[in-house]
Amino acid sequence: MQNDANVVPLNKSATEPSQTSFAGRVPAGLVAVRDKVAVQLRHAMQALFDNADDTLFEMADRAANNAEQSAYFEAMRDLRLKRKGIERGFLQKVFENFANLNQYEIGRAPVLDTVSYENLTLVQNDELEESVALDAMVAKVVSRDGVALTHLTTRFNTLVSKKVEDKSNPLGPRQLCEAFLEACRGLGVEIKVKLIILKLFEKYVLADAEHLYAEANQTLIALGVLPELKSVPLRRPPQRTVPSSQGAAPSAAAPEAGEQGSAQYMDADSQAAFAALRDLLSQVRGSAAPARSMPADAVPISSNDLMRLLSHLQSHLPAQTIDEVDVRQHLDHLLTRVSSKSGRSRVVGQVDEDVINLVSMLFEFILDDRTLPDSLKALIGRMQIPMLKVAVLDKTFFSRGSHPARRLLNEIASAALGWAEHSDGQRDHLYQKIEQVVMRLLNDFVDDPAIFSELLDEFISFTGDERRRSDLLEQRTRDAEEGRARAELARQDVEGVLNERLLGRTLPEVVVRLLQEAWSQVLLLTCLKHGTHSSEWEAALATMDDLIWSVEPHEDPDSRLCLLEMVPQLLKSLREGLASAAFDPFSTGEFFSRLEGLHVQAFQRYKQVEEAPLLDLEDDLPLLDDPLDASVAVAPAAVQPAMVAVVEEIVLASPEPARAVEPEEAFADDDESLRKVDDLRVGSWVEIQEDEEHKLRCKLAAVIRPSGRYIFVNRTGMKVLEKTRMSLAVEFRRNAVRLLDDALLFDRALESVIGNLRRLKNA
Structure with a gap:
């Protein structure tokens, strides 16, 4: 006989916490939500395990060696055996999290484990990888479904007396991830396999969080819980714009072609920022931007028509190098053809003309920027037309730092900071990924800017995986160098006491x-x-x-x-x-x-x-022949x-290979080169001219103070250079070291454009 949800069996201790007793204290509204989403979560977990075999088998098929392949096959077997237990444990943990919403523990002092400072260690690499993966999954759900989750949390707070936050919401992404990890504790798999299983959880459970939150919110709305709480739909740039009447001269009171549609989607700050940029541009037109003479009968084309012309250029010019692409020249050529066919002179409206000039100036800065590797400039330069199109659609492109198109450009530039071209002509994964992003934009972007958000998420996920691996390797490099320095100092101390006593x-x-x-x-x-x-x-x-x-x-x-x-x-x-x-x-x-x-x-x-x-x-006595x-x-x-x-100083053998002797020079304490060295901070990127043909891009990973050595790593976190303070000052003196600016590329470009316009205005 099954027990009712509010009945506690009498044969159990009153002090024993049970799922049944907890369930009796959960408000009816939460019980309804819990039971409804439990069905959805159960189906999602079944889909996860139904597809886990295929995924792991595919990974085993691509394994680099027998050991790796065996690990995947063993994980498949382990998952089959423990599937039911994981599903049951996951749902049970979700139920417990619901029960805890209305639970308080009164009068219990916190229990502290005994701490032994001798046994304290850093977070293990496996735990770090797991934590990074979990944080990335949570961030993606919050970014995508944050509004619905916040509404659900608000409704929960009206039903329970305990304060609920998004991170403590039983249906929040962090609580769901932790419940799944808790259920998987019994799996004896490597971290590589565990991360694959986490990806499956993200794909089959978290990817459907939008419907999960929608179901939960609708259930509570039907029960009368804050029905007035409405979600505000995200505003997107318009797909179509309202053209101005043909022949009407642009004026301050009447927006020009293409401006009406986008203006209504801009807030006051964005409008003011774009207006300020146009004002600066108008005052230096003719010097910073070409002053174009328009025929008296010229008719400005609409932004929609401009988008079609840009799309035509985008599809016909993707294979050319950036030096061969002149957007303004090609537009004029297309407009000439359109004018001859229509019999009327067609030109770009002044607002769109300003947008074209601003984007052109931004990319002039980007392509002249010495921070970007030359090989990647050509790739990034091919993004000019897609960036121009999104700027025509959405003028907040110039004022909103969180704009997906701007962020995508910044993320690509940031990832490219430490990139070095392979001497053997091979292109590494980063180059291929950037090339893939650029080709997606050129081939697929027509007039829906949502593609930038999609590509941004994919690229951040890619660079996040790379950054996690490089951070781990960089930490190992740093630990090894610090250990090496400690061993060297200890060896000097031992040599000192030996020579003191033996010499x-x-x-x-x-x-x-x-x-x-x-x-x-x-x-x-x-x-x-x-x-x-x-x-x-x-x-x-x-x-x-x-x-x-x-x-x-x-x-x-x-x-x-x-x-x-x-x-x-x-x-x-x-x-x-x-x-x-x-x-x-x-x-x-x-x-x-x-x-x-x-x-x-x-x-x-x-x-x-x-x-x-x-x-x-006995000297005076006769000697005895006794052998004793x-x-x-x-x-x-x-x-x-x-x-x-012992006449020579004792020098102990070192297990490390002997360091190359670097030329040391004497510098005054206030020398400019020494000051530049001292201004270097861990994490700074530099480019060092090794010889006439080779440059090395590397990041300062550690400064080993006792030995005064500077350790540099490449983009993957591998040590590539080691310098003393003085030898590094020598490199600065001969101008062989150049600091790389790691500030956001688009922001630096925009700041440079604004600065140039102001200088021209005041000239």
Whole structure:
């Protein structure tokens, strides 16, 4: 017998939280929404798993090696076995999130886990990739369906006393993603496979969020929950414009052809911004822009007609290089043909003429910009006609920073900042992607600017994947360089203490070798792990000092007693230290065997010193032939340890390859070249002239302060250059380094155009 939604079974503990007890507290309106969307989510999850096999099989078919292929096949098997559990776990988590909307935990103190600072680590790469993918999925849904989600959240807030936000809404993209990830915790798959499964969740579940929110909102509206809350449709630039009457002269009171249609879609700020640009242009017409003489009977063409002419040029000029494309010249040629056919002189209206001139000036700046690689300028230049068309359709193109066409241009320029042409003539994925975007615009863009939003989303997704990979590699490069610098400093510290204690002294060869080859490794690891101000470091130095003292000659009786007490602990400390450094056990045994011989000889020497007075008393007695008596006199000369005089500074071997010696020059502290180096910030892009033919574009990834080295990486995050502060100053002095401006390309171009117009106006 099934329990009613509001009935709690009596055979369960009253304190036990159950899904049934939670459900009883959910308002009826939320229950209706929950049950309705649960059906839709269940169908979406079924579609996900129905298509997962095909997707993973296709990935396995394209796998680069057997291991990768096996991982995909194993993931297919794992998904089949755990499919039902994941579906059930996902929906259960969604139900729990609904139940928690009306739940408060009163009087419970937060439970804090015990923290061990020794075990703190950075976020693992897999977790970082998963987090980045989740954030991108959430951002896409919020950008696309944010209004409907906000309305749903507002309606939820009228039903529950607990404050609900978009991010805590059970149907919000973040809550849905986290519920799915929680349900997939039992999958034993690699991060590469998990990201594919997340993409499937985005495709089959989140892609339908619009209908999910629409269903939920309609359900609540039918129940009388804020029915007056209406969604405002997004305003798009017009598909058709209202032409002015033929023969009417343009005036300030009457908008010209093409202006009426677009003006009604611009707010006051956008209209004012575009009017200011036109005003500047009008004052310098003839110098900044050509002053065109119009025949007395000239009839301005409508913006629709201009769009058709531009579309004709767009379809017939895509294969030409940008240097061969003169939009104004080709338009004049087409207008001449139109005029001859109609028998009336047709010209471009003044508003559209201004738009053409402004876009032309913008692209003149873009194609002269030294920040863009030359090979990509030709591609970006071919976007001029599509950008001109969208500017004719929507004048907010010049004033709205979030305009999709502007953002697409900025994103392409930003991605191209670190691009370098391949010497073997191959085109990498970025070049191919930009080329694909440009060709889509040239082939598919007629008069619907929505294509820019679509291409923008695709390009951001592409660059996001690339940026995530490059960020991971760059972080590994940075960590490796910082570790290398720490190891170098530690090696210098160890060399310092070894030379301080050994240089200029004569010691048994085995002791010098033990300290230089073995104990130096113990000191190095101790320095890296604990530092030179730690008790562990002091203990390692004390062991080294005790070892040196133990093999030096001492004549007083107190030294013998001290040595007797010291040796057992000394040997123990040496063994433990060498074991912690994973030193070769065979070499360790050899060292200890020879060290034991040294200590035995030291004890014998002390014994001889004690027996010397007795031998002096027996000088007058006849010598005995007893071999035991003879051994006392012979023992000191039997085995003498090999001694080594340390006369040269000890230099420890480095596992890193030797760095190339860079020419260093002395610069004054206030030198301009040094100031430029010090002004560099991590993340800055530079172009370095390596020789007459080759330039290197790279980004400053890290400044290793202890060693004063600057680490540069390429667009993929791989290390390509390493310079010292002084050697970098030398490059600046010979003008071989140029900073690349990473500000938004369109904004820089617009700022330059406005600045030029103002200078011409004031000239």
